[in-house]
Amino acid sequence: MASPVLRTKARPTIHEFDLIRALHRRHGHRTPSVIQGIGDDAAIIASRAGQWTVLTTDLLTEGVHFDLRTATMADIGFRAAAANLSDIAAMGGTPQHLLVALAIPRTGTSRHVHQLYRGMMTACRPHHVELIGGDTSASSGKWFLSMTLIGRVPSRKALFRSGARIGDLLYVTGTIGDSLAGLRLLNEAPYRAKRHPRTVALSTRHRQFLIGRHLRPTARVAEGQWLSTHRFATATIDISDGLSGDLRHICEESHVGADLDLGALPLSPACHAYAASRKLDPVDLALTGGEDYELLFTVAPRQRPRLEQSALKQGFSLTCIGKIHPLRFGVQALSPHGRRHRLVNTSYKHFT
Ligand code: ADP
Numbered sequence: 001m002a003s004p005v006l007r008t009k010a011r012p013t014i015h016e017f018d019l020i021r022a023l024h025r026r027h028g029h030r031t032p033s034v035i036q037g038i039g040d041d042a043a044i045i046a047s048r049a050g051q052w053t054v055l056t057t058d059l060l061t062e063g064v065h066f067d068l069r070t071a072t073m074a075d076i077g078f079r080a081a082a083a084n085l086s087d088i089a090a091m092g093g094t095p096q097h098l099l100v101a102l103a104i105p106r107t108g109t110s111r112h113v114h115q116l117y118r119g120m121m122t123a124c125r126p127h128h129v130e131l132i133g134g135d136t137s138a139s140s141g142k143w144f145l146s147m148t149l150i151g152r153v154p155s156r157k158a159l160f161r162s163g164a165r166i167g168d169l170l171y172v173t174g175t176i177g178d179s180l181a182g183l184r185l186l187n188e189a190p191y192r193a194k195r196h197p198r199t200v201a202l203s204t205r206h207r208q209f210l211i212g213r214h215l216r217p218t219a220r221v222a223e224g225q226w227l228s229t230h231r232f233a234t235a236t237i238d239i240s241d242g243l244s245g246d247l248r249h250i251c252e253e254s255h256v257g258a259d260l261d262l263g264a265l266p267l268s269p270a271c272h273a274y275a276a277s278r279k280l281d282p283v284d285l286a287l288t289g290g291e292d293y294e295l296l297f298t299v300a301p302r303q304r305p306r307l308e309q310s311a312l313k314q315g316f317s318l319t320c321i322g323k324i325h326p327l328r329f330g331v332q333a334l335s336p337h338g339r340r341h342r343l344v345n346t347s348y349k350h351f352t
Pocket residue numbers: 001002020023037038039040041042043100101102131132133134135136
């Protein structure tokens with residue numbers, strides 16, 4: 001239940017029902033699996049035999065997860081959708097249906113909302129995800145955006161964090177560290193002249209690439225399905241908190257240790273250039289940077305030739321970055337200079 005009019009003191013009105021009608025018109029197309037979409041008390045979807053339902057939800061708060069000074073409403077919608085798509089990808093699933101709950105502050109207009117949905121649906125469209133419902137409320141403070149994404153996976157083909165075995169190889173898709181570099185670029189922009197008087201200039205191309213990787217990340221949905229279909233992966237997670245933290249999740253859930261080869265981490269030329277320009281170690285960006293939404297997964301060593309051949313054929317970019325060890329080994333990293341150390345967990349923490 002929400003009030004029909006989202007009142008603001010000075011200037012009423014986003015009319016909730018008009019807004020919902022407009023959202024329905026723009027984004028509420030239906031396929032046969034949607035028995036009831038937007039417009040009733042709840043949505044109904046038909047589920048197929050032999051399939052499991054995969055569900056994920058995310059709550060994003062203005063000021064914590066996004067900043068309207070550095071991202072457009074469309075960017076925020078896109079990134080929120082990509083994060084949810086990535087969760088389904090990490091389970092090997094096919095995303096299908098989307099629910100969105102929204103709290104709109106006094107300063108929010110229906111134009112903002114439509115931009116938000118435009119970004120969201122831009123991320124969803126390639127995967128044919130349909131908006132089937134949501135909820136709308138006024139907020140006395142910030143924007144709140146909650147998304148719930150529903151998908152499917154053939155039964156017994158889901159990928160978990162818990163299947164890694166001693167001797168398995170550790171792989172990652174794409175490149176890592178870009179999103180953190182992009183976020184830092186966005187945050188430093190207004191103060192750059194003052195705070196970084198001697199920073200080396202970064203080319204516009206690299207800058208745009210990194211900011212794009214932060215604001216418009218790609219969820220590796222096809223890669224996740226491929227890992228599941230061929231039963232390549234023994235354990236999978238998406239990199240949302242940072243490589244060091246997410247690797248730790250796989251290790252904890254699988255009761256194993258891991259050895260990470262830092263010299264092998266896939267770093268983009270733009271990430272290298274950014275790190276050089278700010279006198280940072282790009283490996284630190286890769287280890288700590290979350291929100292790359294790449295997949296981190298483990299593969300039995302005998303699968304290696306098949307995996308790599310198939311990836312090549314599919315055009316997927318994968319890099320082997322380490323190996324699974326017994327639990328007592330802990331999580332260690334080998335530096336490019338051949339020094340070994342225990343990996344400290346430096347990934348993003350929400351409540352510290
Ligand atoms: P109720 O009072 O039963 O919660 P609502 O008026 O909130 O009903 O919702 C009516 C319909 O509009 C439902 O199908 C709901 O899922 C959909 N809906 C409401 N808000 C949104 C939104 N922000 N995005 C998408 N669909 C929405």
